[in-house]
Amino acid sequence: KQEVTQIPAALSVPEGENLVLNCSFTDSAIYNLQWFRQDPGKGLTSLLLIQSSQREQTSGRLNASLDKSSGRSTLYIAASQPGDSATYLCAVRLGSGNTPLVFGKGTRLSVIA
Amino acid sequence: GAGVSQSPRYKVAKRGQDVALRCDPISGHVSLFWYQQALGQGPEFLTYFQNEAQLDKSGLPSDRFFAERPEGSVSTLKIQRTQQEDSAVYLCASSLANVEQYFGPGTRLTVT
Secondary structure, eight states, X not given: OOOEEEEOSEEEEETXXXXXXXXXXXXXXXXXXXXXXXXXXXXEEEEEEEETTOSEEXXXXXXXXXXXXXXXXXXEEOSOOGGGOEEXXXXXXXXXXXXXXXXXXXXXXXXXX | OOSOEEEOSEEEEOTTOOEEEEEEOOTTOOEEEEEEEOTTSOOEEEEEEETTEEEEOTTOOSTTEEEEOTTSSOEEEEESSXXXXXXXXXXXXXXXXXXXXXXXXXXXXXXX
16 A cells, blocks of 8 residues: 655744755555645645656756655755645556545745745 | 535535535536545545546545436536545546546535
């Protein structure tokens, strides 16, 4: 059974710092990996999607990497801002069909002004 | 707005009551997923539809949970005889075949 683990569970940093969020998964036979942001009381906003054949994706200050063979992904946030405060969720999809996502428990990020 | 919508956004039910949660997917999206997110946890898969066919219901926690999508568009998740452990946020997501899932804002269910 695929399990997704996110470390750390919570993180507090001062504004302006660069930071890395970690995600690991037990079954390397993934179709893709997705990073989401969740604000309190809100749904999920997709940040980056990495296909299994890709090594990384970038969007603005965000960069996500994928090492499928070792079962790891990182989300790098550059020059953090208070508006980045949210819970960040990592999810993997198995198979090539329209299969469900398997999520980690998330990392709760606080960026202090 | 062309996103996934869910209603109600908040629902308080007394233990033993039945509830129905609605999901309106993005128009044209054939696939629809339901997830349950307990407090402090990541979302967990409940069930999946392709058009009106329920192809996977392996995540439904008990036979009190029932989902339908009779016309291949709007879906309803029904929970019978609610229990306190059913308290969670219920998320709906839709997608075209084989691509990214788009999530709704969720329904927060509190069972008292």
